[in-house]
Amino acid sequence: MEHRGRQRTGEIRPFPFPHRDGLDPMPEFAELRRHEPVARIRLPSGDLAWLVTRHADVRRVLSDPRFSRARATRGDGPRVNRTTTLPDSILAADPPDHTRLRRLVAPALTGRRTEAMRRDIGALTGGLLAKLAPLPRPADLVSHFTRPLPLAVICDLLGTPRADGELLDGWCDALRSVTAMEDARVLAAVDEMTGYLTGLVRAKRAHPDDDMLSVLIAARDDDDRLSEAELLSFCVVLLSGGYGTTANRLAGTVHLLLAEPARYTRLCREPALIPGAVEELLRYAQSTVGGNLRVATEEVALGEVIIRAGEAVMAVVGSANHDERAFPDPGLLDLGREVHGHLSFGHGAHFCVGAQVARVQLQEALAGLTRTFPTLYAAGPATWKRGLTSRAPRTLPVGW
Numbered sequence: 173m174e175h176r177g178r179q180r181t182g183e184i185r186p187f188p189f190p191h192r193d194g195l196d197p198m199p200e201f202a203e204l205r206r207h208e209p210v211a212r213i214r215l216p217s218g219d220l221a222w223l224v225t226r227h228a229d230v231r232r233v234l235s236d237p238r239f240s241r242a243r244a245t246r247g248d249g250p251r252v253n254r255t256t257t258l259p260d261s262i263l264a265a266d267p268p269d270h271t272r273l274r275r276l277v278a279p280a281l282t283g284r285r286t287e288a289m290r291r292d293i294g295a296l297t298g299g300l301l302a303k304l305a306p307l308p309r310p311a312d313l314v315s316h317f318t319r320p321l322p323l324a325v326i327c328d329l330l331g332t333p334r335a336d337g338e339l340l341d342g343w344c345d346a347l348r349s350v351t352a353m354e355d356a357r358v359l360a361a362v363d364e365m366t367g368y369l370t371g372l373v374r375a376k377r378a379h380p381d382d383d384m385l386s387v388l389i390a391a392r393d394d395d396d397r398l399s400e401a402e403l404l405s406f407c408v409v410l411l412s413g414g415y416g417t418t419a420n421r422l423a424g425t426v427h428l429l430l431a432e433p434a435r436y437t438r439l440c441r442e443p444a445l446i447p448g449a450v451e452e453l454l455r456y457a458q459s460t461v462g463g464n465l466r467v468a469t470e471e472v473a474l475g476e477v478i479i480r481a482g483e484a485v486m487a488v489v490g491s492a493n494h495d496e497r498a499f500p501d502p503g504l505l506d507l508g509r510e511v512h513g514h515l516s517f518g519h520g521a522h523f524c525v526g527a528q529v530a531r532v533q534l535q536e537a538l539a540g541l542t543r544t545f546p547t548l549y550a551a552g553p554a555t556w557k558r559g560l561t562s563r564a565p566r567t568l569p570v571g572w
Contacts, residue, residue, distance in 0.1 A: 235520030250484035261405035310551030332382030344416030420564035
């Protein structure tokens with residue numbers, strides 16, 4: 173108890189930590205894992221929270237029902253920002269509401285169905301790379317490949333026009349804003365995206381198709397398993413998660429490979445390594461700056477700290493993936509490593525329902541890229557997104 177008292181009266185760090193370009197491990201997290209694995213932080217909203225950085229503790233927070241996601245998005249509890257977006261979404265729900273919502277989309281995203289999508293994803297990859305090949309060099313790989321691929325996949329899956337990609341891109345960044353945008357601008361982007369999706373839902377109601385949005389509309393209209401607000405929030409989450417997150421990860425993955433050319437060359441020579449290399453790249457990339465906030469519903473002991481009911485906890489998966497207790501030599505990016513237990517897709521009830529779709533896209537993208545452009549190289553420094561919940565290249569100039 174004496175140690176717990178010292179932690180409660182000790183240093184309160186502002187969070188997120190200062191931005192760094194790149195995806196290499198952040199030293200602040202390493203220091204906390206060693207000396208203060210449950211540390212006090214102050215969020216941009218001004219609220220206090222506990223920052224959790226070790227693998228076992230992060231898993232615990234993400235899976236223990238006493239740490240509520242709904243309490244962190246509804247009511248007047250602690251917040252990352254004072255602006256609350258999408259309070260009716262699956263990301264903001266606890267069981268049983270979360271379970272009900274997840275059951276609606278899970279059948280469309282099973283491993284078997286995702287593997288059936290692999291050929292189409294491979295064809296999309298080949299088409300984009302064929303368009304890239306004749307372009308003047310250097311070319312921006314983000315705008316010509318790492319962004320349009322996941323955009324096409326999620327638009328086809330959900331039933332959204334691909335032509336609206338530029339709109340979706342700006343909205344997705346707004347949803348990830350921590351300090352990049354003022355609250356009013358974030359809320360305006362959410363309103364714009366909701367208005368766009370309202371029109372799309374109206375059109376799909378009149379002319380249903382064989383896509384996920386039509387299935388969700390049927391669940392709303394025929395079975396009454398969704399409210400209208402939940403339907404719209406679902407669409408926002410699927411677009412921002414299925415597109416924005418995957419696009420950021422793909423750009424970051426290529427950046428890490430080209431940062432040390434021997435990495436990329438190795439995958440060109442040993443394509444059988446690609447599925448395992450994707451898992452290692454997901455583990456290594458410190459792409460998540462923060463994490464989904466949780467609020468304790470009762471007193472919980474976490475490490476040597478007592479988390480009181482109503483206090484917020486921020487579990488950082490990017491730090492957990494570099495915990496020396498879980499991964500030997502975690503600061504080494506080893507494309508031949510057999511990775512087990514990384515938390516890049518979350519853990520527990522909120523484990524990413526689209527994880528397998530993202531994996532297939534990353535695998536097919538790297539397979540196509542290394543096969544088509546074996547001499548690909550970084551033709552200049554990447555530019556980086558700032559002030560968002562994730563670190564990712566905004567541009568990635570390449571040559572070949």
